[in-house]
Amino acid sequence: MYHRVARPTHDPWEIAVAPERFSDQMRMLRQTRTPLAMGEFVDRIAAGTLPTNAVAVTFDDGYRDNLTVAAPILASLGISATVFITTGSIGSTRAFWWDELAELILARTAAADCEVSIGADRVQVVLPPVDRDAGHTDTWRGSEPSASERQRLYLSIWRQLRLLDNDTRMAAMTSLRSALGGAPANPDDCAMSVDDLVRLTSDGTINIGAHTMTHPSLPALPDDVKRLEVSASLQTCEQIAGTKIAGFAYPYGDRDDATKSIVMDCGAHWACSTRAAAVNTARVDFFDLPRIQVKDWSGAQLARVLHKQWIDA
Ligand SMILES: [Zn+2]
Structure with missing residues (x-):
């Protein structure tokens, strides 16, 4: 596979x-x-x-x-x-949502302090700049313990999004994109x-x-x-x-x-x-x-x- x-x-x-x-x-x-x-x-x-x-x-x-x-x-x-x-x-x-989420959170270098809507929840997103996000690496795998703020946030939102219906998930992605500023995807x-x-x-x-x-x-x-x-x-x-x-x-x-x-x-x-x-x-x-x-x-x-x-x- x-x-x-x-x-x-x-x-x-x-x-x-x-x-x-x-x-x-x-x-x-x-x-x-x-x-x-x-x-x-x-x-x-x-x-x-x-x-x-x-x-x-x-x-x-x-x-x-x-x-x-x-x-x-x-x-x-x-x-x-x-x-x-x-x-x-x-x-x-657009990229598949799990890839876009990785791009928005794991690949983000700047700090973040904003609120996003995931279904009925309002989620506070607070991230330090990547060089102060202890334990953050590009090679992290979701099967490993999450060390950094970015990894913890990615995993918790991924778990929520996976179980939402498609419309609610797409609305959550729109909220994430507008709060965190996404770039166009490579074809x-x-x-x-x-x-x-x-x-x-x-x-x-x-x-x-x-x-x-x-x-x-x-x-x-x-x-x-x-x-x-x-x-x-x-x-x-x-x-x-x-x-x-x-x-x-x-x-x-x-x-x-x-x-x-x-x-x-x-x-x-x-x-x-x-x-x-x-x-x-x-x-x-x-x-x-x-x-x-x-x-x-x-x-x-x-x-x-x-x-x-x-x-x-
Ligand atoms: Zn699949």
């Missing part, structure tokens, strides 16, 4: 792999594994003919760098990939446009799957909203691809039984979670296919991680 092939300054969720690392990882997969398109991977599990060293490459969200940076590397090695598209972000000139940090997606899928090496409209945590939503998020994103992907879409990925990997049956009902044939494991072909849930989040590793590091998962499965 990949998200970005890029080198962002702040990457608290470790979703970016640097281009030369990605290249090294793909060469390793080409040399030592059997890379398959997700559709074929799933068909061969069902047929009982999956090679034991098979892998499938996926990307979540639909970042533009998938087209500009990852696709040429994949094409040069003849490796297929599936990109799961957050359809409500297609063509947006490669944004989602692909319809034209980008048509180019991405034009030679058949890369195909798309659905990843909801607004990237909510699905289990928390009422059933009718869940259904709309899933079905509308599948429909948009089908219009763009001009073909039936079989695959879906749960935002944040969040799923429960109700969510899984809605995804099934809406016509998907399989769905990926973020459960870090290898596929165990003896007991496969096609609506909970596990994936390993690939980090900014060398090809050899990725090979070790894959080998360990295979042993554990």
